[in-house]
Amino acid sequence: MKNTNIPPHRRKSGPAWLALAPMLSVMTLHSPFANAAAALSASAKLNNKTGQVIVSGKTAATIDAGARISVYDATNHVMLYTVNSTAKKAFTMNLLATTSVPCLVRVEATNPKDNTQSEIVVPVTGAPPSCKTTAAVPACAILKPATDSEITENSTLDFAATAKLKGDYVWSFNDGSPDDKNINTNHLFKDSGKFRVTLKVTNGGNTCLDEVMVSVIPPSAANTNGKVKESAAPM
Known part of the structure; x- marks a missing residue:
């Protein structure tokens, strides 16, 4: 890439x-x-x-x-x-x-x-x-998601990275789950909260970091009684 x-x-x-x-x-x-x-x-x-x-x-x-x-x-x-x-x-x-x-x-x-x-x-x-005037290409970057993201509980989010610095990749999701060492991965966020997901690429003494915020929110309140609100009668 x-x-x-x-x-x-x-x-x-x-x-x-x-x-x-x-x-x-x-x-x-x-x-x-x-x-x-x-x-x-x-x-x-x-x-x-x-x-x-x-x-x-x-x-x-x-x-x-x-x-x-x-x-x-x-x-x-x-x-x-x-x-x-x-x-x-x-x-x-x-x-x-x-x-x-x-x-x-x-x-x-x-x-x-x-x-x-x-x-x-x-x-x-x-x-x-x-x-x-010159923009340098980052040594590593999270490509996906491209921006901070908001999802609902029990949703899976895809993550993709690129790096000029070739080495060992570690994704940390900061939600109590184990780190992931693949360059591209996905992760299931079970609980609501804000999680700072970090990508760390290391090669010898060189380290590159990038991060993205994932906000996990509860699902919308369900209609528990099955009733549909009545609309006004037509004129």
């Missing part, structure tokens, strides 16, 4: 983000994560001498010290670095120099107290001018 067929992505789409990057200093992502604007601040800058991207920031009082901070290439969904925040809730990461400088990075903080997550997306200052 050609990656050029990847549709615009739900939240991490390269084309949409890159077109907006010159106008944004900070982008925040919402559901299913906590309020990133209040909980997390970050910046990213390219060091032209070393070729490294320096990501630094701080977590707010709502996130405990020692939070796990993960940085991803926001366009390609590839994990770049992970550290723990300091006692003062600050963090700094020097990403390894590569031939490809990310246009945007996604910074994710996991609170050690309750494992809630906050994330923020920031443009890389000093990134190549091509970042303003």
Whole structure:
């Protein structure tokens, strides 16, 4: 399957983000994560001498010290670095120099107290001018469902993925069921609720993540007495 067929992505789409990057200093992502604007601040800058991207920031009082901070290439969904925040809730990461400088990075903080997550997306200052116009193909993406979905209880939903990063696939449905390790699969959602379904592709030290929200609702109330509401008599 050609990656050029990847549709615009739900939240991490390269084309949409890159077109907006010159106008944004900070982008925040919402559901299913906590309020990133209040909980997390970050910046990213390219060091032209070393070729490294320096990501630094701080977590707010709502996130405990020692939070796990993960940085991803926001366009390609590839994990770049992970550290723990300091006692003062600050963090700094020097990403390894590569031939490809990310246009945007996604910074994710996991609170050690309750494992809630906050994330923020920031443009890389000093990134190549091509970042303003060139859309990179994601390293992995959920193709189906293409958007967040709503289904009724005891319904089966199909899932399909594509990836430039070849490796091991793991689908996690977060409803108490076992993970699925097929590239394409389907899943029966028995109970109502909101479930963050994640796709994880790993190859050695490289990791790619994507996700989609599935809302499972109870079926419509059934007509238990079999009676049909009478309509008004014709005039």
